Amino acid sequence: MVNLTSSERLSVSSLREQAHRMIRTAVVTGEIRPGRIYSALQLAAQLGVSVTPVREAMLELVREGLLEPVRNRGYRVVELADADIAEIYEIRELLEVPALIRVAGRVPAAEEPRLRALVATMQRAADDGDLPTFLEADRDFHLTLLALAGNRRLVEMVGLLRDQTRLYGAGQLAHGGGLRDSADQHAGLLDALLAGDGERARDLMHEHLVYTHDVLTPDS
Incomplete structure (x- = not known):
């Protein structure tokens, strides 16, 4: 058995986490x-x-459903049919919409600057056509809001579901103003949550999910 010092174990763990983040981003953006x-x-x-x-x-990405092993050759991206994407969005609506209703009016004041900064990052990235930055800020925004509902497993589940579908249609979002439309939807959602308007937040989140689903599956 190989004995590693604590610093060596930390180094290996850090490299794995960095590789995971970089490969996941490359998968999600289509690189x-x-x-x-x-x-x-x-x-x-x-x-x-x-x-x-x-x-x-x-x-780890295989366990998350983003990659699949190819025997004796390597790994490839898991491809989803329109029906798979529809199922994922149905689950997301069942999970995310009720959670955000609970969060409405309960966003801590300390979180508001960070959430507004994430919206601003999405808007700038949309204007610049910077898809990786947009997707990272988008993911952080939604998972930060869900974390405020106080359910760690919910955050993990939605994070995996989002990653599984983001590689589909991400390119379409980057064209025709789709990224900017999506960024502005986040701004409206945040305003509703900060105002404590749960019904408005529910409607906006539903519309956002329908919008992104339609972008991902334009022919369905």
């Missing part, structure tokens, strides 16, 4: 393309790190 097979060795070379943390990161 890692559906249909192509990627090996841990290939991605490790691109990231400039050893194979072990990259392989562990890819196995």
Whole structure:
């Protein structure tokens, strides 16, 4: 058995977390393309790190439903049918809308500047066509709000569901003003929550989910 010092264990863990974050972002933004097979060795070379943390990161992404293993070859992005995406959005509506109704009027004052900063980041990224920055701020915004409902498992479940669908239609959002429309929807949702208007927040979240679902599945 290999004995690692605490600093070495921390280093390996940190590399795995960084590799996981970078590969997940590449999957969600489409840089890692559906249909192509990627090996841990290939991605490790691109990231400039050893194979072990990259392989562990890819196995974690398999557990999260973003990648699937291809025997003796590597990994590829899991492709979803329109029916799969519809199921995920139905689950998201069942989970997120009631949670945000509970959050309405209960957003701590200390959280408001960070949430407004995330909206501003989305708006700037939308105007610049910066999809990775937009998606990261979008994810942080929604999961921060859900965390205020006080259910850690809810946050984890929604985070995984969001990641599984974000690689579909993310490119479409970046064209035709879709990113800016989405960013502005977040601004309205935050205003409703801060004002304690649960009904308005419910309606806006429903409309936001319908909008993004329609972008992801334009032919359904």
